[in-house]
């Protein structure tokens with residue numbers, strides 16, 4: 044069945060179409076916010092303004108009309124209420140207007156499932172690293188996800204964005220920060236791992252302080268090296284605990300090539316298969332929502348209309364309770 048997926052948890056509106064495991068389209072439009080940063084209402088306005096264009100481009104790329112679509116899937120959370128509401132309203136309109144089933148999708152679940160699929164892995168240990176989340180995930184025997192370890196304060200991506208803002212970078216995000224970090228020298232920064240959990244706020248504060256007296260390039264490099272090393276340590280501990288022989292990394296921060304290199308090396312040393320999906324699927328994207336929506340529809344059927352509401356704090360380990 045062809046599924047259309049709408050992604051709208053934060054600053055990106057994306058609409059993608061999947062036919063089972065095949066990507067037919069994936070149009071991504073991201074609101075940058077400029078110097079004023081990301082204001083929720085402005086993200087919502089952006090999504091409302093570009094929804095029709097992104098939809099028609101996505102259907103056009105797929106060579107389909109809305110009547111060819113069998114299922115409308117939408118990102119239900121975790122995310123920011125205002126942009127989520129716009130995406131969900133669009134999904135409801137399409138489903139009701141054209142008589143299609145609707146399926147609400149957990150955003151983290153979608154990242155994990157599309158990555159598993161594209162890396163050709165079955166039930167790997169998953170490392171999910173994004174702006175708001177940093178989690179180690181395991182699917183149990185009943186196909187529910189458990190969080191084995193996670194950040195105890197901020198997400199790793201948020202830490203990079205905050206640091207980039209603190210040193211007044213024009214493009215305040217992790218991608219620009221990793222460019223700045225190229226060729227940097229290592230400075231010792233606090234390393235904070237608690238079992239399989241991570242703590243980033245002390246590291247961020249120390250990096251901001253160091254940036255007052257050291258070259259920004261060296262601090263950016265050290266911040267990334269330290270946080271990636273912490274991440275590798277908790278992933279390796281989880282691999283030993285679970286005896287898993289495959290690891291997938293997903294989410295926005297998974298696009299970082301240095302992190303990929305460190306994880307790949309660690310996995311090679313431990314005899315573990317390592318996988319990461321192409322960048323397009325680690326960005327917030329509609330195709331992964333379409334793919335995950337198809338999986339959930341097969342298992343749980345459509346989401347009742349009254350349950351099609353944003354769940355801003357929708358943790359992956361709450362899916363059982365939400366989907367019942």
Ligand code: FE2
Pocket residue numbers: 150154173294295325326327
């Ligand atoms: Fe994401």
